Amino acid sequence: MIENFIASLRVMGLGMLGIFAVAIVLVIIMKLLTHFFPADKKDELKG
Secondary structure: OHHHHHHHHHHHHHHHHOOOOOOHHHHHHHHHHHHHHOOOOOHOOOO
């Protein structure tokens, strides 16, 4: 019984680690895209 619970915690931990890893990769990709392709000043809204 307890072995199944420990195994499920491991699976849950790996799933959460995967979610955070994908989120970090997406943030890095977005930062790189904005670095290499910056927005033009004329495209920004004036406020």
